[in-house]
Amino acid sequence: MTQPTPPIELTGTGEHLTAPAAPLPDDLAARLGGICDTVVDVAELAEASRDWWPLALHWSIAGETPKRAAVLVRPTATEEVSGVLAACNEARVPVTAAGGRSGVCGASVPVFGGVLLDLTGLDSIGSVDEASGIVEVAAGVFGPDLERVINTHHGLTVGHFPQSFDLATVGGWVACRGAGQYSTRYGKIEDMVVGLELVLADGRVVRTGGAPAAAVGPDLTQLFVGSEGTLGVITRVWLRAHPVPPAQRRAAYRFDTLSAGFEACRRILRRGATPAVLRLYDGVESARGHGGDGTDCALLVLDEGDEAIVDAAMSVVDEVCLDLGTAADESLVADWIEHRNDTSALQDLTRRGFVVDTMEIAAPWSALDAVYEAATTALMAVPHAVVASCHLSHSYVDGACLYFTFAATPPADEIESTYVALWDAGQRAILGAGGNLSHHHGVGLNRARFVENALGPAFDVLVGLKQTLDPAGILNPGKLGLPGPFGAPSWP
Numbered sequence: 001m002t003q004p005t006p007p008i009e010l011t012g013t014g015e016h017l018t019a020p021a022a023p024l025p026d027d028l029a030a031r032l033g034g035i036c037d038t039v040v041d042v043a044e045l046a047e048a049s050r051d052w053w054p055l056a057l058h059w060s061i062a063g064e065t066p067k068r069a070a071v072l073v074r075p076t077a078t079e080e081v082s083g084v085l086a087a088c089n090e091a092r093v094p095v096t097a098a099g100g101r102s103g104v105c106g107a108s109v110p111v112f113g114g115v116l117l118d119l120t121g122l123d124s125i126g127s128v129d130e131a132s133g134i135v136e137v138a139a140g141v142f143g144p145d146l147e148r149v150i151n152t153h154h155g156l157t158v159g160h161f162p163q164s165f166d167l168a169t170v171g172g173w174v175a176c177r178g179a180g181q182y183s184t185r186y187g188k189i190e191d192m193v194v195g196l197e198l199v200l201a202d203g204r205v206v207r208t209g210g211a212p213a214a215a216v217g218p219d220l221t222q223l224f225v226g227s228e229g230t231l232g233v234i235t236r237v238w239l240r241a242h243p244v245p246p247a248q249r250r251a252a253y254r255f256d257t258l259s260a261g262f263e264a265c266r267r268i269l270r271r272g273a274t275p276a277v278l279r280l281y282d283g284v285e286s287a288r289g290h291g292g293d294g295t296d297c298a299l300l301v302l303d304e305g306d307e308a309i310v311d312a313a314m315s316v317v318d319e320v321c322l323d324l325g326t327a328a329d330e331s332l333v334a335d336w337i338e339h340r341n342d343t344s345a346l347q348d349l350t351r352r353g354f355v356v357d358t359m360e361i362a363a364p365w366s367a368l369d370a371v372y373e374a375a376t377t378a379l380m381a382v383p384h385a386v387v388a389s390c391h392l393s394h395s396y397v398d399g400a401c402l403y404f405t406f407a408a409t410p411p412a413d414e415i416e417s418t419y420v421a422l423w424d425a426g427q428r429a430i431l432g433a434g435g436n437l438s439h440h441h442g443v444g445l446n447r448a449r450f451v452e453n454a455l456g457p458a459f460d461v462l463v464g465l466k467q468t469l470d471p472a473g474i475l476n477p478g479k480l481g482l483p484g485p486f487g488a489p490s491w492p
Helices: 028-033 042-048 054-061 078-091 143-154 170-175 220-224 258-270 283-289 307-324 331-339 344-351 365-380 412-433 448-469
Strands: 037-039 071-074 095-098 115-118 125-129 134-138 193-199 205-209 233-240 247-255 277-281 297-305 326-328 355-364 385-395 399-408
Touching: 028 037, 028 071, 028 078, 037 042, 042 071, 042 115, 054 344, 054 355, 054 412, 078 095, 078 115, 078 193, 078 233, 095 233, 125 143, 134 143, 134 170, 143 170, 170 233, 193 220, 205 220, 247 258, 247 307, 247 331, 258 277, 258 297, 258 307, 258 365, 258 385, 258 399, 277 283, 283 297, 283 331, 283 385, 297 307, 297 331, 307 326, 344 355, 355 365, 355 412, 365 385, 365 399, 365 412, 399 412, 412 448
Parallel strands: 071 115, 095 115
Antiparallel strands: 037 071, 125 134, 134 233, 193 205, 193 233, 247 297, 247 326, 277 297, 277 385, 355 399, 385 399
């Protein structure tokens, strides 16, 4: 069984968040131990109670996990998940679901202690319908394990390759509404989900979806995709899969301005071409990693699939890009593929005292220039900021994802306040310029304070759903900005 990968060294077992932990009834740990394996060792609890949230990496080096769960449970079957949730619901104890713990927004941090539900024991791959291209997979399966099995034995691929591919589980992909780097060809995870098995707060097991393009009232599957464990716990997923691609082509281009690059990507999608990868880098990021001189913007293109379709798509790409820019060495794509999942820079910069993070959002094509200008200007106006850069990472017919990277060098005692100021400035500027709150990293704890503003009056609908599906408020409290019985999170 693949295990979660620690984000950085944890030098102690202290807690950074000060919100009071929910009381645990004396007999609950023993009761849970009768359902599945449990852990109460403080060091193991501290390690399991954190994810890859960049701010929390600073806390880890200082000997603090965000907040320790009181009990860690490791079910290996849906029935055990059901038993755990039923017991916790009866006892009014919070439950935080966790998989690979690769999230970067604090979504799997147990803000109020309670029970941490480690789903990596749900690690089986079930039926594979090769004719229909549907794969049944348990929520705790890691990406490489899934692809290895279906590639080797069935000639299939799901096509979901996020940067966290080696670190994340299928359940995490779905719970946080993730995106793979080949999403322009295969779609985001919500486009891949055929159906779900999940456990509600009171222990009931339900199934959603299962048929192509069904019309049986509202789409209940999509209600739970992206809900980050606040409405139910995903235990099994049915995913659409595709034949392993027989052909692949690559190309690279340069543009004098980022706006010209945006227009090239827009035209490509509006003409109906959907190359798997369209990654456009601003001048800063082009110079940093893609051979630019700081004045031009690099576009990396990769497509795979049936040779005729790939040839057609890349023909459109070449025609559009040569009209607006110039060809570049396609070896830039190979360089990106080789280093695309390397996270070592994050750990190194954290140890050196940098505040560094990424902020990915989506916006319509018509708003991209304004969102880019607003976000980078707002981020650089924060004291101690040293860089704010951007690349376009996912394209759609109506818009794209912009992925901002920012860094600051504050004094040691201002790391946390600087981090909060950067997120406040950048996220509010993006919302004001026509962008959304998140494209694929989700909300978690870090973005929770922006959700009500981002959703407007629809936020009350989300609150109503939460109260209906989880009236005791035990599922991942403190996330998505939702009110709950344990009080408000103590951060920020």
